[in-house]
Amino acid sequence: MTLRAITLGPGADLAGFRAATRALVGAGVPPERVAWSVGGAAQLFGEEAGAGGAPLRLPRALADLVPMVVPHRDPERYGLLYALIWRVAAGERHLLEVASDPLVHRLGLMRKAVARDLHKMHAFLRFRRGEDAGAERFTAWFEPDHHILEAAAPFFVERFRALRWSILTPEGSAHWDGAALRFGPPGRKADLPEGDGFEEGWRDYYASTFNPARTNLKAMRAEMPKKYWRNMPETALIPTLVRNAESGTRAMIERSPSVPAKRNPERAVAAMADQEPRSLEALNAIIARSEPLVPGATQAVLGEGPVGATLAFVGEQPGDQEDRQGRPFVGPAGQLLSRAMQEAGIDRSASYLTNAVKHFKFEERGKRRIHQKPTAGEVSHYRWWLDRELDFVGPRLVVALGATAVLALTGKAVPITRARGPFRFERFHNRFEGFITVHPSYLLRLPDEAKAEAYAAFVDDLCRAEALGRELAG
Numbered sequence: 001m002t003l004r005a006i007t008l009g010p011g012a013d014l015a016g017f018r019a020a021t022r023a024l025v026g027a028g029v030p031p032e033r034v035a036w037s038v039g040g041a042a043q044l045f046g047e048e049a050g051a052g053g054a055p056l057r058l059p060r061a062l063a064d065l066v067p068m069v070v071p072h073r074d075p076e077r078y079g080l081l082y083a084l085i086w087r088v089a090a091g092e093r094h095l096l097e098v099a100s101d102p103l104v105h106r107l108g109l110m111r112k113a114v115a116r117d118l119h120k121m122h123a124f125l126r127f128r129r130g131e132d133a134g135a136e137r138f139t140a141w142f143e144p145d146h147h148i149l150e151a152a153a154p155f156f157v158e159r160f161r162a163l164r165w166s167i168l169t170p171e172g173s174a175h176w177d178g179a180a181l182r183f184g185p186p187g188r189k190a191d192l193p194e195g196d197g198f199e200e201g202w203r204d205y206y207a208s209t210f211n212p213a214r215t216n217l218k219a220m221r222a223e224m225p226k227k228y229w230r231n232m233p234e235t236a237l238i239p240t241l242v243r244n245a246e247s248g249t250r251a252m253i254e255r256s257p258s259v260p261a262k263r264n265p266e267r268a269v270a271a272m273a274d275q276e277p278r279s280l281e282a283l284n285a286i287i288a289r290s291e292p293l294v295p296g297a298t299q300a301v302l303g304e305g306p307v308g309a310t311l312a313f314v315g316e317q318p319g320d321q322e323d324r325q326g327r328p329f330v331g332p333a334g335q336l337l338s339r340a341m342q343e344a345g346i347d348r349s350a351s352y353l354t355n356a357v358k359h360f361k362f363e364e365r366g367k368r369r370i371h372q373k374p375t376a377g378e379v380s381h382y383r384w385w386l387d388r389e390l391d392f393v394g395p396r397l398v399v400a401l402g403a404t405a406v407l408a409l410t411g412k413a414v415p416i417t418r419a420r421g422p423f424r425f426e427r428f429h430n431r432f433e434g435f436i437t438v439h440p441s442y443l444l445r446l447p448d449e450a451k452a453e454a455y456a457a458f459v460d461d462l463c464r465a466e467a468l469g470r471e472l473a474g
Helices: 016-025 060-069 075-088 101-123 149-159 197-209 215-222 226-231 233-244 246-253 265-275 278-286 322-323 332-343 376-393 405-409 438-445 448-472
Strands: 004-008 034-038 127-132 133-139 163-169 173-176 181-184 311-315 351-357 362-365 368-371 397-401 422-424 433-437
Touching: 004 075, 016 060, 016 226, 016 351, 060 075, 060 101, 075 101, 101 149, 133 351, 149 181, 149 397, 163 322, 197 246, 278 376, 278 448, 311 376, 311 405, 311 448, 322 332, 322 368, 332 448, 351 376, 397 405, 397 448, 422 448, 433 448
Parallel strands: 004 034, 133 163, 311 351, 311 397, 397 433
Antiparallel strands: 127 133, 163 173, 173 181, 362 368, 422 433
């Protein structure tokens, strides 16, 4: 039996794998006759891998699985993926639903490992401020377990679009100049700038928020594995903080209760005003490092869109997919919203999208995380952030999606059916106009026979909002 040798590029060669797979399936080459290896450019039978091969029509679940497994470091990943694609193409269309299948199970574990590595990079990467050609540039060093740099970099583009930054890893580097993202050769930790004042401030903040009475080493290591400590400025404090935890707890218990000294209200207000964030980026930095009011969320989900957008859309809170990806409105409700916006002539990329509550609140049922509606108190807790966020964005029209958004924007419960349409948010002293409509998740919960009519009404609302926004923008 003649083996077909396929050589793919180093790292996560997704394009090469796709081209080789199309050609192999088109030529009818079964998995047992393919030898996969990693080296230079992708090659197939001594020819370019892209030569020939029609595009494959794969189930959505499989199409989503491939880019999450290709970055895995296991050298067998390409062969395993091709074996799965071959079986699906041969007629096993629902194979991914068979969790007990050994191949499906193994690839599922690979996917989870890559997703976990991406999450750790998003959470534990730390930038240092430096200069490049006389201009400010931020640089970070990270050592991922898998080949995730290209998959992870767009997250930092969205988070720090206004900054110039570089991420260095032992396998490659990513560089953002404020307009374009490019990838380069491996970096060195020695290329990092010296520690700056921001790191000192971050260490002071971490030390001030450390609660000795809640020290749990097992939980700390589970959430922040020790391998990442050497690249995070605050972790240098952990041994001392843990060593002093017992005495710190004892001192807290023994400390006599005291009546707080009277404060001068005017001085307190002035001090608070002086500490307020001066930009949307500074506000987002505060939100990103804040603890969720209800524990469990992976990360804070920040607003997305340009400052100065004519339209701003405010939803309830992030869902499961938003929490995992760190972006608003990317789950099923968000996809429905994007479709409705497009039909209404609204450019999503030119609009600002955010939520009243910044962390995902959920209840675990087996392996699923079921959304839980935030309470009025939780909405109130996050209102400070929403108010300042809208101040920085400065939209002409704010579209409230659902009752929770209306509660956040008005400070009171307002029936959606009665208030639907243009609305004045008096709490904002007429800084912008308002518009109320349903949340897209409401449409997903309707019975099938009612969905078409409700969706058409939702699109009509967005058309009215678009026309009003255009009129306000002059």
